[in-house]
Amino acid sequence: MLSFPASSPRISGRPEPMACAPWFVWVTDRSRLGGRSDGRTSSGGGNSVQCSTPPARDNILIVGAGPTGLSGAILLRLRGYRPTVIDRRPRLESLPAAHVINTRSMEILAEMGLAETMAEQGDPTAISSASGMVVWVESLAARQYGVLRIAGAAEDDRGPLSAFSSVNIAQNLIEMILYQRLLALGGAVRFGDEAVDVTADDGSARVSIRSIASNETASEVYDWLLGCDGAGSTVRRSVGIEMHGPRTLARFLTIYFHADLERFRVNRRGLLYWIGGKDARGVFISFDKEGQVWAMLVPIGDLPADSFDTADARALVNKAIGTDAVDVRIIGLNHWNMSAQVAGTYRSGPIFLAGDAAHRFPPMGGLGMNTGIHDAHNLVWKLAAVIEGRARETLLDSYESERRPVAQRNTDQSVQNLMKMSLIDEALGVATLAPIAADAAKGPVSAYAPGTLRIDGDSAQAEAHRAAVQIAIDAQAEHFAQGAGTDLGFSYIAGAFVPDGSPPPSAGPCHYRPDAHPGARLPFASASGCFAASTLGQVQPEGVTLFYAEPRWREVSKNVSATAGIAVQCYHVDAQSFGNAARDLLGIGDHGAVAVRPDGHVLWRSKSGPEGAAGALEQAIRISHGRM
Template identity: 35%
Template sequence: MNDFDTPVVIIGAGPVGLATALVLGRHGVRSVVCEQFGGINPHPRAHVVNTRSMELFRAWGIADAVRADSVDPAQAGTILWKQTLAGESLGRIDFAEGPRILERIHASAEQLASCAQDRVQRHLLDAVVAQGTATLRYNTTVKEVTDHGDAVDVTVEGADGRQTLRTRWVVAADGATGGMRDRLGISMDGAPVLGHQLNIYFHADLSPWTHQDPALLVWLINSVSPGVLIGMDGARRWTFQRTFDPAVESPQDYPPERCAQIIRDAVGTTELDVDIRSVGSWTMTARTAATYRRGRVLLAGDAAHQFPPTGGLGMNSGLADADNLGWKLAAVLNGHAPEALLDSYERERRPIAVDNARHSMMNAIKMADVGIGTGTAVVAARLESPDPQVAAAERRRIAEAVPLQRPHFDALSQEIGYVYGAARWADGALSSDGDRTPTAVRGARLPHAWVERGGELVSTHDLLVPGFTLFAGPGGAAWADAFAVAFEELFPEGPGGGMAQRTVVVGDVASADGACLDLLGIGADGALLVRPDGHIAWHSAEGSAPVSALTGLLRGAERPAR
């Protein structure tokens, strides 16, 4: 089994599958991406691109393109509650107000964005094609995966009939309903079914009702057509999501005429030109795969975890999966690390998924306070009560409850505060209340700081390379020398090439009042080592040396973070 068609086969060309191919390509590893459909699904589903994902896109060279396709921040920063779109506001959350926006600005060079998933996918696809290391095979269904222990045979069926690809590793990024996880016999832990939703994608000019008070999300509480309107481009592209019971109906029971009337009822008008583009359904659940690996097949994205959309963590968690798994697969394939390194993928990413599921579930439960969920009919009845005192009291109650929903939509800690190997968020990392600042501890994402390099203002994240990066204080020459020794020992030039590396002496890059040294916690004589995925691998405060730390990491035997 020495003849391989490709080092990696990726099942699924959604955002996570494409991101995995892109990260592998950054390390020179070729892949074949198999997608059962003919191209990008034009029906937008996810839209939240959180801070960490935008940081990844910045590193991958597509942040500007995604930002250009995102909803105007002035609109994306507002969440509204109404009875109908044409009605008066019941409550609102404005993210541009208060100190939290300053915390976000100081925490990252990038900000959370709202970009429809099909547009995100397009930019990832363009980057993968431009990179040239992945072969994309649309209209190709994976029929069988046979793991031989030292190789995997992947039988696919496409336009040219059936064929078998021999590969070293398979990444199943085929989504929640792709089937590969079930075929591998991997169970899911958590709440299986929380509800079902119908998603109507349509084009319409809603500016008569949104022009004066634009918003990204508008939650509508009424007895005729309750649900949530989501602006996908801030203009004509919208989705409307509402409760759906698959036991008594199916998406086929919602032809364009019926859907158009549902939209008009939600808007609160009899006159509206509605272009229904597609209708789909999905199951709300909070589950995590019991294991992320079965032999030479690894799960990523929704194949490994599913969350309620309350928090916008689904696609974003999958993108971070791809970044974590991609560099580790590349290190193993390029001969830089043993296979044991791949065990750290589940060890690091699964606890984050479990916590994201918890956070999303808590948000979903809390939304009942503002009439969203199983109690919508009861709340709507009070709002529509013929007794004006009952209606007024319910409006006051919702107005008071809405501001308490802010953590649902503004949880920076979930985006960038997690620490690999830690039993909890590290001391000093952002709390769920956002009252702390990111800290440079092992396992955490490298903190952002603006520094000047060659007359240009750049983020500390812009100084990272696809391999390992050492940040050393002005007096940290000994650490830089040890780092060089580590690389010479661990990454000799071979068939897979060398591992990228860089040393940044904080002093050669200027920062205001030594802020960068303070933020990194290294002082004049310290140092820290950053992994290919932007998380800290080692800190001189530990008292160890980068050689032993790097060796332990690549063997998959690193100690738990403090």
């Protein structure tokens, strides 16, 4: 790791990009950071205990060990910090839950040393290959209504968009991989410890933590707290942050089950199977390459959560399969509300919200878990810079100004995806998913589906309706194709960067033309095609990384680095290092330069040479560290 104190900035002239190998791992000694103990006591639901404050290098609490919390913990460990991680669960989740890691998340996982493991354990072909599809059927054993090919564009006319593709992998496996990585870095999770109350106290976070096993409550004080404790976040409620948006769009039952469904998937190995027949209604989600682990989502309207038992669940699954001749083993049931909400603020003093604690999306689009991982990635480098004195605390305000609009956009996109699904229902002649008659989930689907669908029969009208169904299915591309515009093309609207007046690289969910627009993700460029030797792979975890075309930028950067007290790492952009299209992708021509933050987002860009640019570059570097 390159770790430079503010008083002694360093700069490299032109280091060679790394060979194609796993992305570098960086750990720094933070022992110079002091600690304190206030010796206060507090009592809760159990025994009265000593209240202490860990040393500063350990003085970060992460509440929640899901994908967001574990990602934040790993990124902190890689920077030499030892955050405390607690989770009220007794162990990691055993049920699959979410199931798609998108391309940008894979790039972040590469920084953690986990992209290859995720790809090996999951199925990259389910989304990115020509065979990837979503299928609409009457039942698995009955007729097919239509198919949507979901392989998105992996490149534009100048080359690949990333070294990685999206991966279909169950969330419980994602959590296990993240957890094992955290353990390998010397971290741990205190399972069975629940945050029951959180307050901001004299610039610190005071947390009442209850041991579920003993019912004893301890009061602990931390300099910083990351609330990653999910949709029902205790952290969020404790500090009085409200959610904005509809709390309940629809109510669902998720049935997790094991079954061998391969015989129904010949020539149509779908990631999802939408069931829309007369006897069943819902969607099957495939979680593994072998087609053995599944979930079925069933809309349940206003039915009470206790209306379904294992026998009911098995009957629903059998109806959706279209036969009772399959051995179905139910492994879990989960009732949940589909929401579309974003927290009113992401910060209360030293307390931050991330992941589902900050935003709740409909699952249409697979954006929830990925957005949480991106939240952690945005926050951690800023927090480290503030703790180490390289940045002012005002930099942390940019976490909300950057990430909250992304969450709102993803919420809107997810709701649009949900509403657009009604086009298929209308073409078929059935009621939409939500709301739905309460008795339809357990009783005959005739409660909302007519005895004859519009597509039934040989009439010209039925044929027209069948064509309309496929047109409606094709209209779902923005929902299912993991569009590069949503995945890679998002750009921050306001925050720790300097706008240059250029348009953002995304023109919609499925449209993305890479460009180093300030606030956007740095475009991927690599002569070899691998991540480690790419532009993104060379971004440093501290300070600023400068990619330049004109060699004179080296001297300018050296002087600016010394003046600003911030490390600058320089890379010359040429065909040998980053490929023939690199300068075009970055938008720097033969003379310009682009400055990049530790999270891979563009800080500043100059399309002209370095003459007279020192002041602008220094100002940009100071802005990236909250010093303006």
